[in-house]
Amino acid sequence: MKNEKLLLEVKNVSQIYGSGTRKFTAIENINLTLQEGVFVSLLGPSGCGKSTLLRIITGLQKPTEGQVLYRGMQLQGVNPHASIVFQTFALFPWLNVQENVELALKVKGIPSEQRTKHSVELLDRVGLDGFENAFPRELSGGMRQKVGFARAMAVEPELLCLDEPFSALDVLSAETLRGELLELWLSGSIPTLAILMVSHNIEEAVLMSDRIVVMDKNPGRIIADIKIDLAHPRARKSPEFQHIVDQVYALLAGQTQPDALELGSAPGEPGPTRRLPQMAISDLSGFLEMLNDIPEQKTDLFRLAEGSNMDSDYILRLADAAELLGFAKVTKGDVELTPLGETFAEARILARKEIFATRIRRIPFFQWLLTMLRASDRQRIKWDVVQAALELEFPPDEAERQLDIAVDWGRYAEILAYDDGDGVIFLESATATVAN
Secondary structure, three states, X not given: OOOOOXXXXXXXXXXXXXXXXXXXXXXXXXXXXXXXOOEEEEEOOOOOOHHHHHHHHHOOOOOOEEEEEEOOEEOOOOOOOEEEEOOOOOOOOOOOHHHHHHHHHHHOOOOHHHHHHHHHHHHHHOOOOOOOOOOHHHOOHHHHHHHHHHHHHHOOOOEEEEEOOOOOOOHHHHHHHHHHHHHHHHOOOOOOOEEEEEEOOHHHHHHHOOEEEEEEOXXXXXXXXXXXXXXXXXXXXXXXXXXXXXXXXXXXXXXXXXXXXXXXXOOOOOOOEOOOOOOOHHHHHHHHHHHHHOOOOOXXXXXXXXXXXXXXXXXXXXXXXXXHOOOEEEEOOEEEEOHHHHHHHHOOHHHHHXXXXXXXXXXXXXXXXXXXXXXXXXXXXXXXXXXXXXXXXXXXXHHHHHHHHHHHHHHHOOOEEEEOOOOEEXXXXXXXXXXX
């Protein structure tokens, strides 16, 4: 390992989008340091601002407040000492593998002969020797991401930033690529002085990192900074490894709060509007059935994820949805069904719909939406009108996502209906009125 000299400082950084009454805080008061010789993971649920922070660190985005220092100097514009690998492969389909890698060197003004020699060496180093003339469409997902790694490393960055680089890959390809990247890093085969990786996969972060910076959302903020002292290669089944994973699960899962806090506020009301977890009802039902079949009263979320082959972010969203609806309680990384959750898991289809309808009617978000519909002409309202109202609370893409979730849940509960042709949301009870 290299000397742990201070490489990067993030001081009191916040990112706020919008203006006036339409302000959204993506990340708030972030303070972070990064030393040479350290592999650090930014870990947290979807929507906590991890990727936003990474773009600020690389200089692709200027923060609203605070500053980023690189080797003690305030960062101005794009950081020339950093490269970034995105979760999507971001390769140019009309260029072959070697040309995609050489492109990064060409931008730096490296002469043609040097570009060719360096790119061939890099491709050999990442295991793509023989594929120099192949086009991206001819490669598997894992191989395409290797090209992305080679291109990022071509300019020999001091800081290599990874934005969920394995999330678009199948399980086996991701596992192979993690191992190969670690081998390159630990052996010193790449000139990189530090790696900063964004992830929502808890096991991945514990497997690869020297430090894990844990973030939470609404707004995005750092809630823990955990040092990992386990030697490489790390055994996933070891008690030490599993203890750390369990610790992080407990941090991210939190603890079920009283209803006033758990349900949050409605749009337009004081306090944060509770986001609806992005979760299909069929997946939630399967999760509750799974819990109901387990003899123990409490189930460790980490063990549940491990046994069901679901990633940590997915398990945490399932638990979040179950909490919100009152079907489960979470305490220190353990989840247990409530009596209502057991009833739902054992109920037939129509009974489940009735229970679900009762539960979502108590959520302030749904109360707000139902009030809007009841007050509108014929209990019908344009999708765009509701989304515009939600954009006072959320960024546009999140507002659309929240409305998507609300309509899906409302349709399952037979409370809401949606006419895709006219782009109109209406109360299910209004269907009969319109027909008459």
